[in-house]
Amino acid sequence: MTSFRDVYDVVREMGAELLAISGDHVWAHKAFSRSLDGVPYPLLADWGMAVTKLYGVHNAERNCPIRSAFVVDREGILRFVNAEFNTRDPGHYAQVLEELQKLP
Amino acid sequence: MAALPEIGAPAPDFTLPSHLDSDVQLSSMRGTKVVVLFYPFDFSPG
Numbered sequence: 775m776t777s778f779r780d781v782y783d784v785v786r787e788m789g790a791e792l793l794a795i796s797g798d799h800v801w802a803h804k805a806f807s808r809s810l811d812g813v814p815y816p817l818l819a820d821w822g823m824a825v826t827k828l829y830g831v832h833n834a835e836r837n838c839p840i841r842s843a844f845v846v847d848r849e850g851i852l853r854f855v856n857a858e859f860n861t862r863d864p865g866h867y868a869q870v871l872e873e874l875q876k877l878p
Numbered sequence: 879m880a881a882l883p884e885i886g887a888p889a890p891d892f893t894l895p896s897h898l899d900s901d902v903q904l905s906s907m908r909g910t911k912v913v914v915l916f917y918p919f920d921f922s923p924g
Binding site for chain 2: 778785788789790791792793794795796797798800802803804805806807809813816817818819820824825826828829830831833836838839840841842843844845846847848849850851852853854855857859870874877
């Protein structure tokens with residue numbers, strides 16, 4: 775997940791944070807981050823897929839997360855889900871940013 | 879596939895290790911809007 779790096783500044787300006795989760799181990803995340811000259815938001819290691827399953831986005835066949843985006847408000851309430859996130863569709867990024875903007 | 883968490887309900891809490899070294903707990907970020915992204919693998923295209 776490198777593409778959200780392009781909108782990270784906008785996300786921060788909206789008073790929001792980004793968390794990116796895959797099943798890779800922390801050492802893989804560190805190598806991945808280095809290869810991109812540093813990823814500014816946390817890459818989280820869901821080793822074992824427990825959180826991925828908790829969020830209902832586990833691809834059992836490949837044993838990895840399905841690319842998806844969730845927006846959580848300041849109270850910790852889930853406000854938006856896109857469980858078929860397509861990095862090639864700029865509209866999908868716009869939707870997430872719109873949701874952030876709507877939230878107080 | 880398990881069901882997606884419900885919109886309008888508390889987002890399921892988690893604590894996971896981060897490449898930035900400290901663990902991250904979603905519920906400790908109360909007061910901040912959070913985008914939680916899932917992606918298949920490091921080095922996967924996109």
